[in-house]
Amino acid sequence: MSYQVLARKHRPKNFSEVVGQEHVLNSLIHGLDQNRLHHAYLFTGTRGVGKTSLARLLAKSVNCLKGVSSKPCGNCDHCIAIEQGRFVDLIEIDAASRTKVEDTRDILDNVQYMPSQGKYKIYLIDEVHMLSQHSFNALLKTLEEPPEHVKFLLATTDPHKLPITILSRCLQFNLKHITELQIKRKLEDILSYEQIPFETDALSVIAHAADGSMRDALSLTDQSIAFSKGQIVTADVKAMLGIVDTQMLDTLLLLILEENTTALIEYSNDIIQAGKSPESVLNAISECFYYASLTNFKMLNLENLPCTTEVLTAITQNYSLDQLQLYYQLSIKAKEDIHLAPTAQCGLGMALLRLCAFSLDLNTPFQENTAYSRSQVQKKNEELDELKAPLTHSKKESYSPITSIPQETSHIDNLTQTQEKTLHYPTDTPSPLQEIKEINLVDILSQHSSPQVTAYEKHLEKIDWYQISQSLGLKGTVLQVVLNCSLFSIDNNIYTLQAADSIKALITPNSIQKIEDALSKRQGHKIILEFTHLNIQNKTTRPISTSQQKIKELETNNFSVQQNQENIADLAKVTSFETSSHNTPAQINQQQKEKRIDQIYQSLKQNADIQKLESIGFEVLKENIKLTTLP
The missing domain is CATH 3.30.300.180 (DnaA, N-terminal domain)
Structure with a gap:
């Protein structure tokens, strides 16, 4: 017998096996038990949350030989035939491949005939939003007043594309994302049943990568079993998915905190060469900024942190709330530009440099007291060195952090040296203040x-x-x-x-x-x-x-x-x-800009080519001269 994937083998056989979606299950179970059945049901939600599974369970419940019930027996010929996909009175239609109005009319021509085996003839239309406008118009009257022996079950991932006339004729059930905890527990049950060894942390990684989809989680589980030769190991799962592990992320965040751009670029190149995707790196960094913001807002008991608590504390202490908001926005927006970058290293490197550019005030030198700034920087570096110590002695050479540049050549000291030139006055000349x-x-x-x-x-x-x-x-x-x-x-x-x-x-x-x-x-x-x-x-x-x-x-x-x-x-x-x-500084900037525009305008007026153009009717307008940066 050929191998059957986990997503098909472990499809729910009754309502009790459905993961999550309690708000939908309550309505369906009560309606079946009280025999209050609607003629049209619409199931909406993202991929892999159970739309088609619920529709098939509903078809099984109304056609079971033991009668309409929320607990079909699962052993009669009708239940077995529906599970195996060969029940004559369950007509499954793929609307994505049958969008024409002629296809819809062919289906509706058979609606009037009684079911061959079961009590009800079930029309399950998947991805119904793909039907054409003419197909929807042809379906309207039948959907509103179908024969008593006909039930319509519609499923779609995009209900906004459905006409309001279709929505008003159906009972709508919006299926939600499945939580990571629910996915993890379901995977544990399935793997225990299949007698496949696994690591609990590996299932947490799979549940997080599934993004609320049970089918995606089962597909990733199948892939992980094949990748790890019959078992599920955390390190193999992270390598398969290209996820940045905790040690890599800690080192990267510490380099960002140090504002060590040279070492940061070198380490980001090592991460790309290790097979990690830039998107996964930026996702991990943005998650860290998110959890750091939660910590600043006194939200404790955080679980599944992408980095260690020590590094998270360092981020919280060194970045203010508005900085964390800015860095989070920069991290998630950088993912949109990754596919436009010449190489993965280039895209990730520029994203990390952008974080440092907003942290280092490169355009304006420090005007603080030199001794004060040096002491603050020295204190910060000492704290970061303590955090980097366990990473330095790691047994994995590919994950070892890059040593920061000496303090005397750091950007902070260069700025404080500039400050000494611009602020200090000779001893014999009093300052303006x-x-x-x-x-x-x-x-x-x-x-x-x-x-x-x-x-x-x-x-x-x-x-x-x-x-x-x-x-x-x-x-x-x-x-x-x-x-x-x-x-x-x-x-x-x-x-x-x-x-x-x-x-x-x-x-x-x-x-x-x-x-x-x-x-x-x-x-x-x-x-x-x-x-x-x-x-x-x-x-x-x-x-x-x-x-x-x-x-x-x-x-x-x-x-x-x-x-x-x-x-x-x-x-x-x-x-x-x-x-x-x-004058205010803003007015000074504007005055300098206007002065520069005047200079450009006068130089253009004296240009021989411009004068020739003016002689034949053209004119140079000063208000059309725009400056993006001041010289």
Whole structure:
């Protein structure tokens, strides 16, 4: 006797053997036991969840010689014939191959005749959504009022393609995905019955790869038995499916955490050469980011982790919630581009580099304290080295991690060296912030009457808020707030910013706290942040209020009240929210872009070829010049 595959051999013979789908089984069992049978049933769901099996069980239940029941005997001639696929009154039709209206009419011509053997004539139409529109129209009347001896059982994977007129004439049952636990338990029962040795972890891998389909799980089980010579071994199953094992994934994630791009690319090439598919690698990485997000949201008791708990903890500690969301999105989107890549190594390598590119702020150097950044990086590297230690001593050479590059040549140190060049001032020259603290308010008031720029404004201009905004390492809406603000005033450790109207709604206590933390970290001491539009009291901003307090202190030094009021008014003009001339970083970017467009436009106007074209009626329009990146 020829070999019969597990998916056919172990097809459910009664409703109790069906895996999952309790919501459908309850309706069918109660309807059969109470003899409340509908004339048309529609089973929908993805592949391998039991649509055809339930339809055949329903046909067996209504045609069993012992009567209509939810528990057919399985021993009578009708039950045996239905199981073997030779029952005359069960007409199975493949709608994918018989889509024409002529085929439907041939079927309907025989509906009026009584069944030959059973009590009911059953029409089982599989993939019914493949029928043509004319076929549906021909089926409508018969489907609505068929003879009493006829039952229609329809099955489809895409119910949205069915006309609403067909859906309204059927009882609809939507079959769900089967859970991994249910698939695993069913496989254990089948393999125990077949007396095939297996490893429990291997069945978990198969259940996960089946993606909710019992038929896929049984097919993979057949393949695993053949691959492992009559048994099911976890290592062989992972090799067969091209799944990245835990040790490989741990090493890969640690290299991503280290931002060691050189070693990362080399190791990704080793993974591809080991026969692992790029899709499986990206699936495993995205799963890790998913479980790390769950951990951040205090969801414990996680099962079937793709990586070790130590590496998952390291990811949780080093990446914030918004970073995990971004990296998860990058991982799953990268799978869409894999088939477009020249090679598998190229596609996977670029996907991994993209993760590092969003982690390393390559376009803006660190503006933090050098000693602070070095200590943080050193601490992080020490923690990752501890996690890498057991991987380094692994017996499997192909899975051994690649040692990270020395710290003195790492990207972090290169950035901190850049910081030393850009932030540190000579010892004999005070920094702009130090100079502002030494400015006397009387000097500011006395110089305001002249048409020249005040000393206060001169020193504010020395502070490059554009450079500061680019160095804070902020992201998302908080970055947009900083880019669309200008430095309004500095009073000791109080920074006052003037915000554009378009982003005032984004200024929340949370965003203010993040900006304060970033500024404090950059300056090395506590910074308090204020916004002009949040401190308006009686049309007077905080800088003016602060100036009033200082002038009251100067009043004791023979300043008259009238003179103080005039000085306050003058200072109000200087620091007025409406008349401030400071530009935001976003405006600076736009100005640089417009300046560059003007230069390009002028060069085009002077070009001889362009001038010839203009002489015959053509025109160069400045608004059509677009820049993708600034030079």
